[in-house]
Amino acid sequence: MFAGLRFTSLRLRLVVVFALVALTAAVSASGIAYWLNREAVLTRTQDGALNDFRQEMQNRAATLPLRPTEEELRRTAEQMAGGSAGYSVLLLGERDAGKPIAGASNPDTFTLADVPRALREQVETERPVTDTNAYPYHLFWQRTQRGGTPYLVGGTKIDGGGPTGYMFKSLEAERADLNSLAWSLGIATALALVGSALLAQAAATTVLRPVHRLGEAARRLGEGKLDTRLRVSGTDELAELSRTFNSAAESLQKKVADMSAREESSRRFVADMSHELRTPLTALTAVTEVLEDEQDSLDPMIAPAVALVVSETRRLNDLVENLMEVTRFDAGTARLVLDDVDVADQVTACIDARAWLDAVELDAERGIMARLDPRRLDVILANLIGNALKHGGSPVRVAIRTEDGELVIEVRDHGPGIPEEVLPHVFDRFYKASASRPRSDGSGLGLSIAMESALIHGGSITAANSPDGDGAVFVLRLPQDADADADTDVGATAAGERGEVEES
Structure with a gap:
């Protein structure tokens, strides 16, 4: 599936970087938005329910007699739960000293067992009244779960020996709203990721098109097409790079042309020199052959000199022939x-x-x-x-x-x-x-x-x-079967044809 995918390509890296940046930004923004909305929703619901419960405790539970009956507790709990806040109420009192009684708005929904022990201990604890604490009892709350459903549990006690009240509110609606928000943020994140990939593709195409042209021009330049130039447009870094490439290509073309001209001039000089030397060398060779034939009859004092002249003349002749052969190879002839x-x-x-x-x-x-x-x-x-x-x-x-x-x-x-x-x-x-x-x-x-x-x-x-x-x-x-470029030879005699071998 990924056989043709090149993970080292600049285009892919740009897309991946864009996608990662977009994903990070989208996930961060979605997480922050979800957390802020979650706190806002829960805080609003929680504050509304607790404030309503506190008000009901003051208006209704505080009016109960010091020793209420179970029926009075139940009726008052039903009245407190009948409001728009949508929570269940449990009231605890004493029929006689040491004989607790309870009244619940809905015993099937909310009982004392649903109240966390830690919360009950905090509610029942009487605190000394000081300058900084005006009441011995306070309203405490805690979020809990039952059967996978989140609930808000709150409780407080009436000062002066009144009943203790607890409220129990389901947060299922809020959780559903938050789940919908999470799905919306997830879809937004996915769309942002797709959008970033498309933007990255467009950006990569825009950025890489000049780079591709530059690479193609460099390849053509490497193939010897020294007249290759880039079309320059704009004033950005890529345009400046194109100008630099054109300048370098122009300089290289000029230097190669100069070198080619010098090389051609040198090759022509060697060829001309070799041809010019052949005429005097022919005469020298004829003279040395005559001297070599008469070497035995020469004066012993000049015989070594004659042998040296003969040897060096042949060496010079071979050198000229080799230079002519090299010139033919260089010229392609x-x-x-x-x-x-x-x-x-x-x-x-x-x-x-x-x-x-x-x-x-x-x-x-x-x-x-x-x-x-x-x-x-x-x-x-x-x-x-x-x-x-x-x-x-x-x-x-x-x-x-x-x-x-x-x-x-x-x-x-x-x-x-x-x-x-x-x-x-x-x-x-x-x-x-x-x-x-x-x-x-x-x-x-x-x-x-x-x-x-x-x-x-x-x-x-x-x-x-x-x-x-x-x-x-x-x-x-x-x-074993060589292909000839032509069936005619230039007629030169290379080194070795006359028995002389060149040293490497």
Whole structure:
């Protein structure tokens, strides 16, 4: 029944708070009204009956002889009860000393047994007459119940030895009136509760509509729709909040636009720089190849310098190619050229081309086919295996298997593993695992390009340490049938294609 009810919603909380406040106010007001009316009704009835009874005692009971007969007491009690006050009367006297007699207006309704003992003791007690007490006997009363019906019992004694009189009045009519009042107040409380719920709903709708619009605008802003703005109306706090949101959104849009412009400018600069460097690099590469061919005939004094020039030229060429590849990924122009390949043959070719056969153990069955980009797979494998050989240590084990339509290639080394603080950053661009090696043979782009190449296939690469503490484990997952965005490639040569591997 309440499965769809969200107890954490602001609307529900507003309704509940309104209802609780209204309920508290209505119950308090109804309780106070009932108590005041109850006291007023009972006090009015009680005072009227007691005053009438006192007057009847003075007018009638006081005129009885000192030793009245039972008939005189009965007749007088009937006369006293015959008024409009509507109570029964019981008169007590003495026929002789120590011989009490009683006369009741209605013996079936009211007898001495209906008078509480405590009240009788108070009525019969004679008090000394002083400056502050002019009479030895007073009128006392008490509310009591008989058979579930409330009654008022009052009594007093005539001064100078006259009879003692008691009155007995039913309060059933007053109780019925008070019950009707209680029902009326209960209905009023229920109506107030319903009204408060409706008012709370209306208030919640009025208050939450701008909040909902604000939440929707924030969601659109989070989705990248930076031109989202709120319509501002009024001068209240919600209007001020809307103005603040619009100001923040405008500032964010401007900053994002500036950052996008700077990023585009940087990307264009890197791309242009890479293209501009390719022409002199081509010439340098041709020169270094000639020098490398003539290295054996060179003067031994300049041979090391020539070897250094050849090595650094190749390193610079690989860096430029990697930068161009990264630029293609950032610009979204990198494409896949898909082909059906035997994965084991592809991995073997990658290892053989780089002369790693002696250092790599291959665990793969022939015949595992996948539709992917062979060149980009070669880039990924070259970087993962080369990184394991350089930083992990031999032997490096490469295992190939399929799981639920995915191609899984696991590269495991037997080195010291990857420090825990480094694991989250191994695929970051230009990240160096050790600050003591700011300059190394690699550019820090190899694993980043490998990850991008996996992602463009719809796959991923994860890095972790071996559970037994013996080396690191890189796991490449690719769909066996990758979907290409286009069937043409931009024609770039990524890192690893020429046998050079970038350091993570």
